[in-house]
Amino acid sequence: MTLVEEFTGVRVRAPGKINVFLEVGALQADGYHELATAFQAVSLFEDVVVTASDDFTLAVTGTVDTSGVPEDDRNLALRAAKLLAAETGYDGGVHIDIRKEVPVAGGMGGGSADAAAVLVACDALWGTGLSSRQLHALAARLGADVPFALKGGTAIGTGRGDDLKPALARGRFEWVIVPNPEGLSTPSVYGELDRHREQHPVDIPAAPETPDVDADVLHALRAGDARMLAAALRNDLQAAALRLRPDLAEVLEFGEANGALAGLVSGSGPSLAFLAESAEDARGLQQTLERAGHEAIHVHGPVHGARIV
Known part of the structure; x- marks a missing residue:
């Protein structure tokens, strides 16, 4: 057998x-x-x-x-x-x-x-x-x-x-993920966003009555255009996550200064996602981040969902 x-x-x-x-x-x-x-x-x-x-x-x-x-x-x-x-x-x-x-x-x-x-x-x-x-x-x-x-x-x-x-997404998008060993609590990040919106209404836009995905994001995905997508990346939780973990801001700035088209906090964090223009650029960024002492993982998307293998 x-x-x-x-x-x-x-x-x-x-x-x-x-x-x-x-x-x-x-x-x-x-x-x-x-x-x-x-x-x-x-x-x-x-x-x-x-x-x-x-x-x-x-x-x-x-x-x-x-x-x-x-x-x-x-x-x-x-x-x-x-x-x-x-x-x-x-x-x-x-x-x-x-x-x-x-x-x-x-x-x-x-x-x-x-x-x-x-x-x-x-x-x-x-x-x-x-x-x-x-x-x-x-x-x-x-x-x-x-x-x-x-x-x-x-x-x-x-x-x-x-x-x-x-959502239609043509082609393949190249990302470099920088994880962090110290996790962030999702409820804590949402709570920080709510507090900041209440206490600093001048610094941060009010919560939208009906949230909606920006049309520029859909156009970029449909075109398979990494540069266009980089210009449209957005995460309302990012500012809250960075207030709880200000050390992440330095890594974001470093990645964006060393080959990333753009970087953002992934979801509620603390993982960071950097978008690269090509697989070669992503590998170069990964190596640069690693030389600077950061764990970095080159991934691509989109990929399939849960599947029997």
């Missing part, structure tokens, strides 16, 4: 993401914010393997520091498996092995990618046969970024970011 025949689990790979545009609306009564964002899935992947078990268990390894990743019900991947089981009436369990490449608490949706991968993997392992629409609905209940990790590619997200519409 071959090794392939002996393997009885399911392996799924799901991507991390960059928010190339993120406009944040006002704080709502339910504690959330309306968003308008342009997601791009990039070639930094989470690998998830699920195998049959009587209980729900989880193990995490990876090329990034996973010491802060919980292995109990605080982990979104474990919650995804239990949600799928509850919704489909599956009465068994599953063991989940996660190998992480996306920075933890880095604003690149690694936890959401894990949850999306688990939904796809457990659906296949258990034979529950849910449609894409049903999986999307479950994903949206787990978190705003989980539906995008299912779909991948490039998409516009509205509402809390989980109402997705595909």
